[in-house]
Amino acid sequence: MDETLIKRMTMERLVRPYLVIAALAALFALTPERGTCMERKPVQLPQPRIESGVSLERALKERRSVREYRSAPLTLAETGQLLWAAQGITSRGGFRTAPSAGALYPLEVYLVAGEVEGLPAGVYRYRPAGHLLEQVDAGDRRHLLCDAALGQRWVRTAPAVIVIAAVYSRTTEKYSTRGTRYVHLDAGCAAENVYLQATALSLGTVLVGAFGDGDVQKALSLPRDEEPLCIMPVGRR
Numbered sequence: 001m002d003e004t005l006i007k008r009m010t011m012e013r014l015v016r017p018y019l020v021i022a023a024l025a026a027l028f029a030l031t032p033e034r035g036t037c038m039e040r041k042p043v044q045l046p047q048p049r050i051e052s053g054v055s056l057e058r059a060l061k062e063r064r065s066v067r068e069y070r071s072a073p074l075t076l077a078e079t080g081q082l083l084w085a086a087q088g089i090t091s092r093g094g095f096r097t098a099p100s101a102g103a104l105y106p107l108e109v110y111l112v113a114g115e116v117e118g119l120p121a122g123v124y125r126y127r128p129a130g131h132l133l134e135q136v137d138a139g140d141r142r143h144l145l146c147d148a149a150l151g152q153r154w155v156r157t158a159p160a161v162i163v164i165a166a167v168y169s170r171t172t173e174k175y176s177t178r179g180t181r182y183v184h185l186d187a188g189c190a191a192e193n194v195y196l197q198a199t200a201l202s203l204g205t206v207l208v209g210a211f212g213d214g215d216v217q218k219a220l221s222l223p224r225d226e227e228p229l230c231i232m233p234v235g236r237r
């Protein structure tokens with residue numbers, strides 16, 4: 001065999017592993033947000049309050065879908081209170097603020113933070129156990145989510161957006177096809193809790209059901225088995 005050809009083949013064999021390593025390193029460098037998010041410590045939310053000056057009857061009377069918000073951030077306490085209303089744990093046995101068929105809890109609640117005091121913009125998963133937020137992605141995703149919601153402006157202008165997603169199998173494994181109905185009922189209960197809690201905090205929200213499922217999944221980097229069911233922008237009235 002030609003000597004130069006042998007030399008070239010040997011060089012290629014020696015260099016190839018380094019090229020693979022360099023390519024992998026470049027890939028990680030291009031996705032720093034995900035890399036750092038994985039290591040970020042969960043955010044402990046302030047203890048939810050269980051007293052308020054607003055009666056349940058008043059909140060029911062005043063509840064309205066609100067689509068215009070003042071340009072002002074939410075506090076971490078308000079944000080935590082809303083998430084707690086959606087799926088917070090309220091008993092030693094793990095029961096939650098919202099009922100769930102068979103207590104199977106198929107819902108996953110996300111926070112898309114834009115302007116929340118003390119919380120960098122990003123996508124967070126609410127962990128009912130511990131009342132924590134885990135960062136899923138960094139950066140402001142409200143624009144993407146607004147596009148996914150067919151351009152509904154309030155999804156972009158709200159300081160924070162709650163997204164309720166579901167893992168259907170948690171409920172359908174027990175209840176078969178009827179489980180699908182139960183998951184939707186679970187989500188409706190959680191969403192109404194958010195509405196009433198927002199009203200009691202003098203905040204406004206609206207349940208947005210018109211969106212592209214795949215686009216929301218992409219905007220929030222949702223796991224494959226989680227399907228978005230409703231989007232709830234929240235802001236000051």
Ligand SMILES: Cc1cc2nc3c(=O)[nH]c(=O)nc-3n(C[C@H](O)[C@H](O)[C@H](O)COP(=O)(O)O)c2cc1C
Pocket residue numbers: 063064065066067152206207208209210211
């Ligand atoms: C399942 C469901 C889907 C909805 N989808 C949207 C939506 O995509 N965009 C929107 O602005 N409002 C949406 N709404 C809010 C309704 O328009 C609103 O509840 C209705 O107009 C009654 O007004 P109220 O909530 O102030 O009583 C939705 C409500 C429900 C229950």
